[in-house]
Amino acid sequence: MTDILVVGDTTNGKLGSATAELIRAAGNLVGDVGVGLAGSRLQEAVREASSMGAQTIYTMESHKLDDPSVYTKVTAFSQLCQQLEPRVILVSKNSHGLDFGPRLAFSLGAGLAQDCIRIGEDDDTGRVVATRPVYGGSAMATVTFSGDGPQVVVLREKSYEPASQDSLESGNLVQVEVNLGSSGDQVKSVRQVGSVAKGVRLEDAEFVVAGGRGLGGAEPFATLEELANLLGGAVGASRAACDAGWVNHNYQVGLTGRTISPNVYLTVGISGASQHMAGCSGSRNIIAINKDREANIFKEARFGVVGDWNAILPSFLETVRELV
Ligand SMILES: Cc1cc2nc3c(=O)[nH]c(=O)nc-3n(C[C@H](O)[C@H](O)[C@H](O)COP(=O)(O)OP(=O)(O)OC[C@H]3O[C@@H](n4cnc5c(N)ncnc54)[C@H](O)[C@@H]3O)c2cc1C
Known part of the structure; x- marks a missing residue:
């Protein structure tokens, strides 16, 4: 039964x-x-x-x-x-x-x-x-x-x-014996192509650092990649960053992207729109860097730094480099 x-x-x-x-x-x-x-x-x-x-x-x-x-x-x-x-x-x-x-x-x-x-x-x-x-x-x-x-x-x-x-x-x-008959015959699977995953899968990562429109371009994502590598985590992004073509849509966290539940979710230049939060509300600790103290992300974050990421991220990265 x-x-x-x-x-x-x-x-x-x-x-x-x-x-x-x-x-x-x-x-x-x-x-x-x-x-x-x-x-x-x-x-x-x-x-x-x-x-x-x-x-x-x-x-x-x-x-x-x-x-x-x-x-x-x-x-x-x-x-x-x-x-x-x-x-x-x-x-x-x-x-x-x-x-x-x-x-x-x-x-x-x-x-x-x-x-x-x-x-x-x-x-x-x-x-x-x-x-x-x-x-x-x-x-x-x-x-x-x-x-x-x-x-x-x-x-x-x-x-x-x-x-x-x-x-x-x-x-x-x-x-259990099942009779599949001709089911599936209408579709022929020609080839399966897996995406090449670098490092840990976004959904499985215990540490995720994600960038948003506030990063201003694709280049700063290299810093996020380095941080993620140092901490054995993965990089994510808001839809705005993906739509801008700075990173692939595979990075997108949110309602129409991936759902993640890491131990630590560090957001950089992300406002915390409800559609973004729909994909990360299971995170155990959200840490936000945003220059707007009124940004919605601070309502959800456990720790927040109000300021320009350009002034915060490099020294944070430096400290992590020293510690790991
Ligand atoms: C049906 C639907 C589905 C959607 N699905 C998703 C989804 O799956 N995922 C998703 O992310 N969005 C999704 N969106 C879009 C969502 O509504 C937001 O538009 C998007 O999340 C905004 O991305 P953002 O936070 O990067 O950009 P913005 O909202 O523009 O925020 C940028 C933030 O960066 C800060 N900032 C700027 N410069 C700096 C600086 N130098 N230092 C520090 N902070 C800075 C700003 O203060 C601002 O808060 C969806 C929308 C719709 C309608």
Whole structure:
């Protein structure tokens, strides 16, 4: 019996960190948690999901499911859900999840809550109550489901800490046969091209230093890169800096960029618009450098320096160089 089904994802045979976050989020709901995994070479991911406390791990093994196409995965998970009839299905809002969640909900005739950042349960109805940012992150909406059907919730990455692998319980493994038929045949994946990541991934970094329009150009990003390298972190940017072409859009933090939750988030020349904050509000400590003491970023920052970054950053960098 699985009440809450986590749609799992794997990378090179290992469980994706987004799945670990969903397993943690599932702990906020009442019921047994199952994790569905699709593809080949799933043994390591099964072990990881089990040690994170999932009661049951359902594997759907097929090379066809290694394909990045969303169609085959929807077919597989739709059949799994029809067998299990879970009350809640949790999907991560990564590049696949945004596409996958609505398709799965449609195929099951289920309700869907997209882009959520928190989930809980209504004590009276037992239905999921989810929180999602609206109006570009300026307000939070609380949504719930009507009817008795399955509830599909798509959760933003980094909304929850990943579950840790410390469960002594070992989950049950259930191998599920799915009939993929011709699903996926309409799309042919020709080639997968990965972006070359330098250093630590922005989403995984414990230290992020980000630059905004206040930097005035692309050049100062070299200083941010050096600082990030020294502290084993990553560089981010506001949309204004990306739109100006100073850095690639892969650097963008915010509502339409990446969601990060580092231990320390240092912003330089960023005003702290709500759309930017939507991507970094999970940061444990925000430190802001901005010459405008009224800038919104100071409302969110734990520490702030009011002043021109040109006068502050070089000596800060110098001190870090000496310390590391
Ligand atoms: C639908 C939608 C989605 C969006 N998504 C995103 C998103 O994902 N991410 C995002 O970042 N934005 C997003 N935006 C844009 C967002 O609204 C802001 O326009 C943007 O974040 C502003 O970037 P900024 O803080 O770099 O620039 P500004 O708001 O122009 O702020 C620049 C700051 O630099 C300071 N400054 C200037 N010179 C110096 C100096 N020498 N030293 C110190 N400080 C200095 C200024 O005081 C100012 O506070 C979105 C907007 C919309 C409408």
